[in-house]
Amino acid sequence: GAGVSQSPSNKVTEKGKDVELRCDPISGHTALYWYRQSLGQGLEFLIYFQGNSAPDKSGLPSDRFSAERTGGSVSTLTIQRTQQEDSAVYLCASSLEAEDTIYFGEGSWLTVV
Amino acid sequence: KQEVTQIPAALSVPEGENLVLNCSFTDSAIYNLQWFRQDPGKGLTSLLLIQSSQREQTSGRLNASLDKSSGRSTLYIAASQPGDSATYLCAVRTSYGKLTFGQGTILTVHP
Numbered sequence: 001g002a003g004v005s006q007s008p009s010n011k012v013t014e015k016g017k018d019v020e021l022r023c024d025p026i027s028g029h030t031a032l033y034w035y036r037q038s039l040g041q042g043l044e045f046l047i048y049f050q051g052n053s054a055p056d057k058s059g060l061p062s063d064r065f066s067a068e069r070t071g072g073s074v075s076t077l078t079i080q081r082t083q084q085e086d087s088a089v090y091l092c093a094s095s096l097e098a099e100d101t102i103y104f105g106e107g108s109w110l111t112v113v
Numbered sequence: 114k115q116e117v118t119q120i121p122a123a124l125s126v127p128e129g130e131n132l133v134l135n136c137s138f139t140d141s142a143i144y145n146l147q148w149f150r151q152d153p154g155k156g157l158t159s160l161l162l163i164q165s166s167q168r169e170q171t172s173g174r175l176n177a178s179l180d181k182s183s184g185r186s187t188l189y190i191a192a193s194q195p196g197d198s199a200t201y202l203c204a205v206r207t208s209y210g211k212l213t214f215g216q217g218t219i220l221t222v223h224p
Binding site: 043 | 144145147149155156157158159162164202204206208209210211212213214215216217
């Protein structure tokens with residue numbers, strides 16, 4: 001596609017439920033990133049994938065968060081047993097190589113009630 | 114730990130003014146620095162990328178400079194327009210994966 005595509009664009013879920021957020025990076029981009037932006041807060045790094053290398057998971061806030069990237073393309077961020085503090089915009093981004101310009105998707109707005 | 118600070122936090126200017134947004138970072142060991150804009154309810158749009166070996170980059174009415182040794186970058190916007198109103202974010206890359214973002218400058222350009 002022309003840009004980074006994320007789905008769903010909006011998700012409301014009950015506390016304790018699991019959610020999956022999907023990211024389709026720009027075709028051919030080897031690097032994929034997940035960030036989180038909470039209301040009134042800055043952008044928080046979550047996880048980074050580069051080619052076939054082991055992902056950098058250093059930003060995941062707890063073991064309820066996990067992500068995978070299948071076939072070097074699509075990525076899924078999973079949040080288990082959601083909590084209200086997980087409410088945020090989850091932004092996915094990709095770049096051609098690790099040091100190149102990063103392009104962001106429109107984000108998935110998650111609300112936990 | 115890398116920290117990124119943007120000044121001012123908010124800026125309101127009349128249309129046509131030239132303006133400067135400032136970004137400072139504490140660790141000069143960076144790969145590159147990228148400026149973004151974010152419109153309300155939207156994702157981030159990349160504006161300019163400056164590699165650590167570069168001093169400046171230009172795109173249209175935008176010019177970004179980088180002084181890595183002093184830990185500073187500026188984004189210059191010439192002849193501002195109401196359509197420039199947005200939040201401007203700078204981000205530094207200190208490792209291949211991780212960008213550290215500033216809190217942003219909220220820019221309002223009024224007609």
